[in-house]
Amino acid sequence: MKESQFNIIIEDATTKKTILYNSLYGTLTLWKSSQFNLANRFLQEPNLPLTNIKMKTIKSQLLKGKYLIRANIDEFQILRTRKLHGINDPNRLDVVIMPTMNCNFACPYCYEFHQSGTQMSDQTARAVKLWLQKEVPHFKVILLNWFGGEPLLSYKLIISLGTFIKGLCIKHNVALLTNITTNGYLLNKSRIKELIQVGYHNFQVTVDGPAELHNRTRILQDGTGTFTRVFNNIVLLAQAHPKVKISVRVNFNQDNLHSIPELLKLFPSPIRSQLRVVFEPIFGENSISANDNIPSSEISISLTKYYSLAKKLGYDVTLGNIQPGKLVYCYAERNNQFIINYNGDVFKCSVSTFDPKNRIGSLSSDGKINIEKEQLSVWTEIDLFDQRCYSCKFLPLCMGGCRKARLEHGNTGSYCALIPANTSYALKTIAFGSFSELNRINIRKKCQTTNCSTSGINLNKTLKNLSS
Ligand code: SF4
Ligand code: SF4
Incomplete structure (x- = not known):
C-alpha cells in the first residue's frame, strides 16, 4: 500500500x-x-x-x-497511457480554418500580424473540400473552428464550406461541432439567419467592458469604437435561436477589470443563459499586461466575485467539475488536428506566427496534406510531460503544459503556465490559486481559439464550493 x-x-x-x-x-x-x-x-x-x-x-x-x-500501481503510467489515447484519438478530427489574416479591427493588444488582402482562394477552398471529403468518413466527430484574422471577412466561404461539411457529416453519419471566433462587427440580421440555417450555433465574441471602455480597445482600423454594433449583434444573435451559445470574452487589464459588473448588467436577462462569460487577462507589453499591473491577489478576488455575480445574474458560468480525465493539454497535441491557413499552409498551434518555418505541411490542390516531416517531428517528439510535471500534483488536470512554451523556452515556464486550453473555469481556479510564482513566462501571444489563459481565483474557495 x-x-x-x-x-x-x-x-x-x-x-x-x-x-x-x-x-x-x-x-x-x-x-x-x-x-x-x-x-x-x-x-x-x-x-x-x-x-x-x-x-x-x-x-x-x-x-x-x-x-x-496498491504499491504496484504506476500512476505516471496511467497518465502516459491516457495522454497517448488523447494524442492518437481516432474518433475526432479538429479543424481550424483561417480564411484570412486580415482584420477590420486594430485592437492595441492584438498579437497577430494582420495581412490585408489575404483571403483563401477558390483553389485552396476546393482543396480543403477535397481533403475533407476523404477525411470526414473516418471520424465520429468533426470539430470545425473558424478563426483568423476576422473570419467574417470571408463570410461567403464560411457559408459555402459550412454547408459542404454539414452535408458530408450527414451523409456519413458523423457528428459536427462548429464554432466561429469573431469580433462580431460584421454580423447582421440576414447573416445571422443564414449562419444558423447552416448549423452554426457556437460563437465567441469579445466585449471589453461597457461602451466607454470597449471603445478604447475594440476599435476599427480608423480608430472608431465598435461597442454599440457589437453589443447589438450579440443580442440579435442570441435572440435568433435558443440553440445559439455565445462565449462573451472580456480581455481585461488594470483599465477595465473593475467595469465587468457594469457590463454584466447590460445584457438583457432573457438571453443571459445563452452567454457564457469568460474573463481573460491581457498579455504583452508591460503597460497593457494585466499580470504586470494588477496584483494576482486582486485578480483572484475580483474574478471570483465577478464570476459569482455573473452566475447570479443568469449567465452561463461553466463551473462544472474539476474535470479529472483530461486527455491532453491542448488540442494542438492531438494527431488529428490541423490548422489550415488561407494559403493552404498547415499548422498545429493557433498561436503560431503562421510563417513557413512553423508550418507542419501544406495542402496541395488535389486535397492532400503534404507533411513536412522534420517540422512535424519537432512538435510530436517532445516528451509527453515536462520534467517538472513529474513532481506536480496537478498533472492529471493539466496533462503537461503548453507544447509551444516547452519547445520555445525549454520548460513550462518560470511560473508554471497551467493555462490549459479548452479548460473549465474550475480548472483554472485550481491553477492560479495554487501557484506561488506569479511571473508568467513572457509568452507574448496567447491562444484565443482555445481560451488558453489563466484566471486568478482561489483554490481553497473553489474546493470548498465543490465540496459543499
Ligand atoms: S501545472 Fe505545470 S508542472 Fe504541473 S503538470 Fe502542468 S505544466 Fe506540468
Ligand atoms: S499556445 Fe500552447 S496551449 Fe495554445 S494552442 Fe499553442 S500549444 Fe496549445
Whole structure:
C-alpha cells in the first residue's frame, strides 16, 4: 500500500475542516480535523496496524477514494497511457480554418500580424473540400473552428464550406461541432439567419467592458469604437435561436477589470443563459499586461466575485467539475488536428506566427496534406510531460503544459503556465490559486481559439464550493 502521488490537502481555517482531493481519480472528501489527523497518519504510514474500528473506517475511506493505493500501481503510467489515447484519438478530427489574416479591427493588444488582402482562394477552398471529403468518413466527430484574422471577412466561404461539411457529416453519419471566433462587427440580421440555417450555433465574441471602455480597445482600423454594433449583434444573435451559445470574452487589464459588473448588467436577462462569460487577462507589453499591473491577489478576488455575480445574474458560468480525465493539454497535441491557413499552409498551434518555418505541411490542390516531416517531428517528439510535471500534483488536470512554451523556452515556464486550453473555469481556479510564482513566462501571444489563459481565483474557495 502507498499514498497516491496526487493527493492535495487543503485546510479551511474558518471551519477547521480539511479537504482531501485527488487530482487523478477526482475524489474529494471533507474531514473533521480530528478524523483527518488519523487519516493523515495513514497517508504517511499506509501499513499502520488497524487496532480499532475507527482506524478501520478511516482506512477504508482512504482506500475507497484511492488516496491510498496498491504499491504496484504506476500512476505516471496511467497518465502516459491516457495522454497517448488523447494524442492518437481516432474518433475526432479538429479543424481550424483561417480564411484570412486580415482584420477590420486594430485592437492595441492584438498579437497577430494582420495581412490585408489575404483571403483563401477558390483553389485552396476546393482543396480543403477535397481533403475533407476523404477525411470526414473516418471520424465520429468533426470539430470545425473558424478563426483568423476576422473570419467574417470571408463570410461567403464560411457559408459555402459550412454547408459542404454539414452535408458530408450527414451523409456519413458523423457528428459536427462548429464554432466561429469573431469580433462580431460584421454580423447582421440576414447573416445571422443564414449562419444558423447552416448549423452554426457556437460563437465567441469579445466585449471589453461597457461602451466607454470597449471603445478604447475594440476599435476599427480608423480608430472608431465598435461597442454599440457589437453589443447589438450579440443580442440579435442570441435572440435568433435558443440553440445559439455565445462565449462573451472580456480581455481585461488594470483599465477595465473593475467595469465587468457594469457590463454584466447590460445584457438583457432573457438571453443571459445563452452567454457564457469568460474573463481573460491581457498579455504583452508591460503597460497593457494585466499580470504586470494588477496584483494576482486582486485578480483572484475580483474574478471570483465577478464570476459569482455573473452566475447570479443568469449567465452561463461553466463551473462544472474539476474535470479529472483530461486527455491532453491542448488540442494542438492531438494527431488529428490541423490548422489550415488561407494559403493552404498547415499548422498545429493557433498561436503560431503562421510563417513557413512553423508550418507542419501544406495542402496541395488535389486535397492532400503534404507533411513536412522534420517540422512535424519537432512538435510530436517532445516528451509527453515536462520534467517538472513529474513532481506536480496537478498533472492529471493539466496533462503537461503548453507544447509551444516547452519547445520555445525549454520548460513550462518560470511560473508554471497551467493555462490549459479548452479548460473549465474550475480548472483554472485550481491553477492560479495554487501557484506561488506569479511571473508568467513572457509568452507574448496567447491562444484565443482555445481560451488558453489563466484566471486568478482561489483554490481553497473553489474546493470548498465543490465540496459543499
Ligand atoms: S505544466 Fe505545470 S501545472 Fe502542468 S503538470 Fe506540468 S508542472 Fe504541473
Ligand atoms: S499556445 Fe500552447 S496551449 Fe495554445 S494552442 Fe499553442 S500549444 Fe496549445
